Amino acid sequence: xxxxxxxxQLKSSxxxxxxxxxxxxxxxxxxxxxxxxxxxxxxxGPLLSxxxxxxxxxxxxxxxxxxxHLFGCDAMGRDILTRLLYGGQYSxxxxxxxxxxxxxxxxxxxxxxxxxxxxxxxxxxxFIDVWSALPGILLAIMVSAVMGAGFFATVFAxxxxxxxxxxxxxxxxxxxxxxxxxxxxxxxxxxxxxSIMFKHLLPNVVQPMIIIATMNIGATIMMAAxxxxxxxxxxxxxxxxxxxxxxGRSYIRLYPHIITFPGIAIAxxxxxxxxxxxxLRDALDPKLRD
Amino acid sequence: xxxxxxxxxxxxxxxxxxAAFVIFTLMYLVPGDPAKSLLGPDxxxxxxxxxxxxxxxxxxxxxxxxxxxxxxxxxFDLGTSWKFGTPVVEDMAERLPRTLIIGVSALVLSAVLGxxxxxxxxxxxxRWQDSTTMVLAxxxxxxxxxxxxxxxxxxxxxxxxxxxxxxxxxxxxxxLPIICSSLFGVAINARQGRSAMLETIRAEFVVTARxxxxxxxxxxxxxxxxxxxxxxxxxxxxxxxxTVAGSPIMETVFSIPxxxxxxxxGINGLDAPIVRACVMFFAxxxxxxxxxxxxxxxxLDPRIKAQYSRRKG
Numbered sequence: 001x002x003x004x005x006x007x008x009q010l011k012s013s014x015x016x017x018x019x020x021x022x023x024x025x026x027x028x029x030x031x032x033x034x035x036x037x038x039x040x041x042x043x044x045g046p047l048l049s050x051x052x053x054x055x056x057x058x059x060x061x062x063x064x065x066x067x068x069h070l071f072g073c074d075a076m077g078r079d080i081l082t083r084l085l086y087g088g089q090y091s092x093x094x095x096x097x098x099x100x101x102x103x104x105x106x107x108x109x110x111x112x113x114x115x116x117x118x119x120x121x122x123x124x125x126x127f128i129d130v131w132s133a134l135p136g137i138l139l140a141i142m143v144s145a146v147m148g149a150g151f152f153a154t155v156f157a158x159x160x161x162x163x164x165x166x167x168x169x170x171x172x173x174x175x176x177x178x179x180x181x182x183x184x185x186x187x188x189x190x191x192x193x194x195s196i197m198f199k200h201l202l203p204n205v206v207q208p209m210i211i212i213a214t215m216n217i218g219a220t221i222m223m224a225a226x227x228x229x230x231x232x233x234x235x236x237x238x239x240x241x242x243x244x245x246x247x248g249r250s251y252i253r254l255y256p257h258i259i260t261f262p263g264i265a266i267a268x269x270x271x272x273x274x275x276x277x278x279x280l281r282d283a284l285d286p287k288l289r290d
Numbered sequence: 291x292x293x294x295x296x297x298x299x300x301x302x303x304x305x306x307x308x309a310a311f312v313i314f315t316l317m318y319l320v321p322g323d324p325a326k327s328l329l330g331p332d333x334x335x336x337x338x339x340x341x342x343x344x345x346x347x348x349x350x351x352x353x354x355x356x357x358x359x360x361x362x363x364x365x366f367d368l369g370t371s372w373k374f375g376t377p378v379v380e381d382m383a384e385r386l387p388r389t390l391i392i393g394v395s396a397l398v399l400s401a402v403l404g405x406x407x408x409x410x411x412x413x414x415x416x417r418w419q420d421s422t423t424m425v426l427a428x429x430x431x432x433x434x435x436x437x438x439x440x441x442x443x444x445x446x447x448x449x450x451x452x453x454x455x456x457x458x459x460x461x462x463x464x465x466l467p468i469i470c471s472s473l474f475g476v477a478i479n480a481r482q483g484r485s486a487m488l489e490t491i492r493a494e495f496v497v498t499a500r501x502x503x504x505x506x507x508x509x510x511x512x513x514x515x516x517x518x519x520x521x522x523x524x525x526x527x528x529x530x531x532x533t534v535a536g537s538p539i540m541e542t543v544f545s546i547p548x549x550x551x552x553x554x555x556g557i558n559g560l561d562a563p564i565v566r567a568c569v570m571f572f573a574x575x576x577x578x579x580x581x582x583x584x585x586x587x588x589x590l591d592p593r594i595k596a597q598y599s600r601r602k603g
Contacts, residue, residue, distance in 0.1 A: 073447050130309055132580075134572065135534075137539075138535045138569065138572050142316050142565075143447075146320050201571065231558070249440060249543075252440060252444055263440070266433075267433045271428065271433075274428060275428065
């Protein structure tokens with residue numbers, strides 16, 4: 001009991017220290033503020049909006065931005081702002097889920113490959129070699145075609161595309177760590193392999209993965225938008241940002257407001273996540289700090 | 291070195307065969323009946339059966355797979371499109387130059403401009419030139435490139451009328467796609483180049499080299515540059531594969547009939563030979579770029595070379 005308590009204390013102070021360092025960089029501060037803003041707006045905003053996400057209003061087709069419709073309306077008279085907010089929920093959840101799932105798989109595979117070595121490592125790494133012969137976006141396109149439309153199909157497709165790099169990196173990290181004294185110490189007191197891997201190795205290799213996972217959130221949001229732009233992934237009438245861009249591209253000359261706002265929404269969200277990722281890197285990697 | 295290259299090439303072929311297996315299986319699993327999509331929903335059962343036999347998709351999975359691998363790797367025959375009836379290789383040969391022109395030009399632009407910007411930022415570290423470049427790079431990696439492309443069309447084609455927005459035909463048609471495909475890479479390379487330079491400037495071996503009285507231009511040329519180049523090469527290679535693999539989206543935006551768009555035609559029409567051929571091309575392209583990248587590493591980094599010769603003999 002005592003041990004667990006002490007460990008928790010240690011962890012929380014480490015985490016506190018880490019948060020403190022994260023918030024020291026101006027970029028990360030802006031990132032956190034932007035992200036909190038996007039999350040609040042996307043999850044609270046729709047409750048306040050007088051319009052429905054798929055509420056068609058033919059009197060307001062292509063309406064330019066006005067006091068009633070702040071961002072205007074699309075080809076079916078649907079309020080763009082309301083659709084953007086709902087779309088944000090999809091994008092944020094999609095990005096987070098994919099980043100978390102793909103990092104967990106990457107860490108697990110990378111740890112197993114790096115720590116066990118031998119045939120296991122060869123098998124996993126050769127598998128990853130094949131995997132990364134097909135670039136992530138391409139795999140996502142293919143898997144998305146196989147799985148069909150829908151939220152979970154898209155998460156699955158994007159996860160498949162995001163794993164290979166993380167496995168390589170975790171394995172490299174494990175290879176560097178496993179030669180250190182604390183692993184030798186754990187081995188010498190007869191710790192089981194699994195407990196060494198999860199209790200000793202994992203906490204020490206997880207940091208770079210956190211950075212990659214954060215960056216992956218942004219990359220995933222962009223890729224998801226790209227997928228629905230070319231007609232895969234999440235489909236209309238679901239208000240997904242990429243699908244909204246695809247809807248509006250025919251009216252680019254006459255009604256540019258339809259394609260302007262979804263792109264800005266994507267850019268702000270991805271920017272927020274990337275800024276936090278940069279801040280994390282500076283906070284976690286003392287080598288890069290000045 | 292020769293043995294290293296040979297080994298890598300053999301390994302590359304094995305990867306391609308495995309990738310062919312993966313892509314075949316994926317296409318096999320795509321829901322929908324190609325015969326039905328070709329003949330329309332009104333076709334009778336018998337006609338559909340004949341069509342399926344004609345396409346060879348009535349055979350068991352393993353037979354089809356064997357047939358595909360045999361034709362692709364032994365006979366170098368990528369098959370004929372189910373929908374258009376034309377050999378896929380011919381269609382691809384017509385489209386390939388367009389995708390490659392955009393991909394390679396974007397690569398050169400992003401490698402040169404990105405690296406120059408990165409070094410420029412590193413030299414001016416902490417001053418306004420540095421922060422401006424880095425803020426710009428941050429914004430560029432956060433903006434989706436296909437949306438930026440739409441905005442460029444809006445500005446340069448729809449509003450100013452300087453450049454054509456869609457299709458191919460003249461040199462002007464390629465300007466916007468190349469710029470839009472390169473901006474993400476410019477930003478990545480600028481960030482990568484900056485941190486690589488900064489890390490090298492501070493590295494101990496540079497201090498050592500100076501301390502032992504090495505001439506400055508040799509310090510830069512022999513000690514700093516090769517080390518700074520490694521991450522830059524990674525960035526450039528990654529950028530090229532990203533650009534070419536992202537071509538389905540970019541070519542859709544600009545309506546360019548290239549490989550990426552061809553692949554989407556295949557996906558939407560359940561035309562497996564087209565999709566398989568395109569994906570095989572992307573896989574080949576990626577593995578070749580990675581191979582060249584690894585060779586550059588081995589060339590630049592004596593540690594890799596030494597490690598390899600020790601292990602293999």
